[in-house]
Amino acid sequence: KQEVTQIPAALSVPEGENLVLNCSFTDSAIYNLQWFRQDPGKGLTSLLLIQSSQREQTSGRLNASLDKSSGRSTLYIAASQPGDSATYLCAANTGNQFYFGTGTSLTVIP
Amino acid sequence: DGGITQSPKYLFRKEGQNVTLSCEQNLNHDAMYWYRQDPGQGLRLIYYSQIVNDFQKGDIAEGYSVSREKKESFPLTVTSAQKNPTAFYLCASSHGWTLFFGSGTQLSVL
Numbered sequence: 001k002q003e004v005t006q007i008p009a010a011l012s013v014p015e016g017e018n019l020v021l022n023c024s025f026t027d028s029a030i031y032n033l034q035w036f037r038q039d040p041g042k043g044l045t046s047l048l049l050i051q052s053s054q055r056e057q058t059s060g061r062l063n064a065s066l067d068k069s070s071g072r073s074t075l076y077i078a079a080s081q082p083g084d085s086a087t088y089l090c091a092a093n094t095g096n097q098f099y100f101g102t103g104t105s106l107t108v109i110p
Numbered sequence: 111d112g113g114i115t116q117s118p119k120y121l122f123r124k125e126g127q128n129v130t131l132s133c134e135q136n137l138n139h140d141a142m143y144w145y146r147q148d149p150g151q152g153l154r155l156i157y158y159s160q161i162v163n164d165f166q167k168g169d170i171a172e173g174y175s176v177s178r179e180k181k182e183s184f185p186l187t188v189t190s191a192q193k194n195p196t197a198f199y200l201c202a203s204s205h206g207w208t209l210f211f212g213s214g215t216q217l218s219v220l
Contacts, residue, residue, distance in 0.1 A: 031207050032207055041198075041216070043213040044211040093207050093209075095207075096160070097155065102150065103152070
């Protein structure tokens with residue numbers, strides 16, 4: 001069964017810093033990997049989707065990379081802002097099912 | 111606006127009572143999912159449905175039931191057999207292996 005791990009569980013950074021969130025998965029046979037943002041008490045908002053054939057995707061200040069062979073994905077956030085404070089989750093898709101990490105709780109300090 | 115609507119936002123269950131969480135989507139997606147989220151844990155799959163009138167158990171289906179009579183609707187019933195129902199419940203749909211989420215329902219036990 002696919003296992004997805006996110007490290008660190010929590011991260012605090014000062015405003016303006018660049019940062020990297022990590023996601024690792026045990027089974028490299030994935031269709032895609034999706035990054036989500038979750039605010040407290042809210043649903044998940046999709047940030048980026050990387051297909052298995054892609055190496056990276058970019059949206060504004062966000063860049064996600066995928067290395068299937070090593071079972072890793074990273075989410076890079078440039079010039080962090082207080083509004084980026086949230087929990088970030090990754091999900092690996094193996095067809096019918098999606099496997100989620102436990103998330104990284106990010107706090108950006110003004 | 112297209113999206114996934116979950117209701118109610120908050121729900122309270124008395125001991126021995128069955129309660130039903132609503133999930134409606136107007137995205138014309140075939141696949142729909144129910145996840146449970148507990149603090150500090152990743153999302154766990156309860157049930158999923160790929161097409162109307164068909165659904166499969168996920169990892170933690172015991173104590174829950176679903177129906178899929180219409181493409182747009184995928185209600186989840188939390189039965190009295192679920193002894194620890196307090197959690198945040200998320201409904202999702204997918205298109206092209208991309209997941210979209212509703213805003214969630216917080217279920218608590220009185």
